[in-house]
Amino acid sequence: MPAKTTLDDDRALPVEAVTPLIRGVAVLRRLTEAGGTLSASGLERSTGLARSTVDRITSTLARMGYVRLDGRDIALAPRVMELGNAYLAALGLPALLSSHADALADELDESVSLAVADRDGIRFIHQATRRRAMSLSFRIGDLLPAERTAPGPLFATEWTEPEWRAWRERRAKDPEDRGFPAAPWQVHSSSDEDFERRAARARRDGWALDDQLIEPGLVAMAVPVKDPRAGGRIACVVSVVSHTSRHTAADLRETLLPRLRTAVTEMERTLREAPQPRPAHTPAGLATWTGASKQELGREFVESLARGLTVLTAFGEDRAELTLTDVANATGLARATARRALITYEHLGLVRQSGTRTFTLTPRVLSLGYPPLSRTTLSQIATPHLAELADRVHESASLAVLTPSAEEVQYIARAATSRVMSVNITVGTRLPAYATSLGRVLLADRPSDDLRLPPGVPGALRPLTPHTITDPTALTAVLAEARTRGYALVDEELEAGLRSVAVPVRDRTGQVVAALNVAMHAARRSVEECVRDVLPELVETAGRVEGELAVAGRFGGVAVA
Ligand code: PHB
Numbered sequence: 001m002p003a004k005t006t007l008d009d010d011r012a013l014p015v016e017a018v019t020p021l022i023r024g025v026a027v028l029r030r031l032t033e034a035g036g037t038l039s040a041s042g043l044e045r046s047t048g049l050a051r052s053t054v055d056r057i058t059s060t061l062a063r064m065g066y067v068r069l070d071g072r073d074i075a076l077a078p079r080v081m082e083l084g085n086a087y088l089a090a091l092g093l094p095a096l097l098s099s100h101a102d103a104l105a106d107e108l109d110e111s112v113s114l115a116v117a118d119r120d121g122i123r124f125i126h127q128a129t130r131r132r133a134m135s136l137s138f139r140i141g142d143l144l145p146a147e148r149t150a151p152g153p154l155f156a157t158e159w160t161e162p163e164w165r166a167w168r169e170r171r172a173k174d175p176e177d178r179g180f181p182a183a184p185w186q187v188h189s190s191s192d193e194d195f196e197r198r199a200a201r202a203r204r205d206g207w208a209l210d211d212q213l214i215e216p217g218l219v220a221m222a223v224p225v226k227d228p229r230a231g232g233r234i235a236c237v238v239s240v241v242s243h244t245s246r247h248t249a250a251d252l253r254e255t256l257l258p259r260l261r262t263a264v265t266e267m268e269r270t271l272r273e274a275p276q277p278r279p280a281h282t283p284a285g286l287a288t289w290t291g292a293s294k295q296e297l298g299r300e301f302v303e304s305l306a307r308g309l310t311v312l313t314a315f316g317e318d319r320a321e322l323t324l325t326d327v328a329n330a331t332g333l334a335r336a337t338a339r340r341a342l343i344t345y346e347h348l349g350l351v352r353q354s355g356t357r358t359f360t361l362t363p364r365v366l367s368l369g370y371p372p373l374s375r376t377t378l379s380q381i382a383t384p385h386l387a388e389l390a391d392r393v394h395e396s397a398s399l400a401v402l403t404p405s406a407e408e409v410q411y412i413a414r415a416a417t418s419r420v421m422s423v424n425i426t427v428g429t430r431l432p433a434y435a436t437s438l439g440r441v442l443l444a445d446r447p448s449d450d451l452r453l454p455p456g457v458p459g460a461l462r463p464l465t466p467h468t469i470t471d472p473t474a475l476t477a478v479l480a481e482a483r484t485r486g487y488a489l490v491d492e493e494l495e496a497g498l499r500s501v502a503v504p505v506r507d508r509t510g511q512v513v514a515a516l517n518v519a520m521h522a523a524r525r526s527v528e529e530c531v532r533d534v535l536p537e538l539v540e541t542a543g544r545v546e547g548e549l550a551v552a553g554r555f556g557g558v559a560v561a
Helices: 002-006 019-033 040-047 051-063 078-091 093-108 151-156 161-173 192-205 249-273 290-300 303-313 324-331 335-348 363-367 378-393 437-444 472-485 527-552
Strands: 037-039 067-070 073-076 111-118 121-128 143-145 208-211 218-227 233-243 351-353 358-361 396-402 408-415 430-432 488-491 498-506 512-521
Touching (some): 019 037, 019 040, 019 051, 019 303, 019 335, 051 067, 051 290, 078 093, 078 303, 078 527, 093 111, 093 121, 093 233, 093 249, 111 363, 121 151, 151 192, 151 208, 151 218, 151 233, 208 249, 218 249, 233 249, 290 303, 303 335, 335 351, 378 408, 396 437, 408 437, 430 437, 437 472, 437 488, 437 498, 437 512, 472 488, 488 527, 498 527, 512 527
Antiparallel strands (some): 111 233, 121 143, 208 218, 218 233, 351 358, 396 512, 408 430, 488 498, 498 512
């Protein structure tokens, strides 16, 4: 009975479909549509599932790191982006074309996006956003109705008659575009014939416009990128997006079309010259961890859901098309189990058969949590981990970055304990880098032939306490040591009675992007205890933040705050 409400349409459920997987997918989609967070009762209402089922599904997703249970609320968590990442990696286009789109956005000083066709909608796979005030901007994974966009008419040039029919039926059934939660609400103001005419023109011209169809003031111009490897079919569409305060739709075409076309020619060359997919390293045993979680959590862990979700992560770069055997090998699932998961996903429109024996992910995989998280920041990623760390060590924990001059650190996230400390620190606080553990970890990361202190710092080595290191040579040695050891400990150099220890936080390329510390009163723990008891907790927390940052940053930059 609940299966009905969790399905997208009325087609009969295949007998082999895995019900918990259908329900788990429904929970992820409802959370996504709601902007990332819902209460358990909100989920109960929107999925039609019983409360006990919602609880078991969300505790399973929490174990996977896909959601966070936050009091009564259930919130999508960064790891869920590994599902969308699997699609984007398998697609390969973001890796090949994003830098072209970013360069075009820089050159034109306008937003540029890449979108793929998703049935009768368009779905964004990259956004180079220069959006100023006054218009909303769409996120990676957002789906818009084709007829209200610039890319839509271009994709429609490839629609078959049944696809046109499905589009007309959808329009008639959903006149307010309720099936497109990212699209600003609107009753259809243009007719079916309008779109058919736009598609005919797009075929003739090779470009298309959106003159405020999706939102008042927003104008967009689009050109398709043809894939020479796929018989010249449209791989994706590039849009330049502006606002009527800067460009009318007509002058977008007159002034920017030539440069958009040049960029598309370069993108097509990149696709033509891209290396053939190599046989990639095959992941193994993606699903083997689930048994232990089942043992531990019992009824609160729905193993068939966890196992089913790992099937999506079996796809990836150079693993765009997999056979049932490939999926079984990668996940460690029995063939019959992997097959039932694939049948379920096919039914849900998340997987399609790409050949007689191969399966591939569809853009709809991006509807599983991606858009609300695609703009997550480092401070949002770190905050729950800082709270857990502060809880475990009973001291306050903070995350900070270096200011551009490298003279100060600036706090970007913090979890304070109730213990009163004389240093009054909040997010935004700046402290001298040279005298803080956070600053030392960050300064120590500069290139080894550049362990010289940043300009401005030597002159600013003021003694803040009798212990402050103020000799540049001594400080350079301390930084070198911090680098070798992987942590910095500062003992009463910033403030009498204050001791702190910090470790670096690295992005997926290994670059240090922030520092994480625990600060405490010197009377609470000796230096030795600090290293023995607090440092391992810091290292572990940094690892968790780094893990989530790597997932969230795979196909887009993660802003600091
Ligand atoms: C966008 O990238 O935000 C965009 C692209 C095409 C449209 C509308 C918006 O038609």
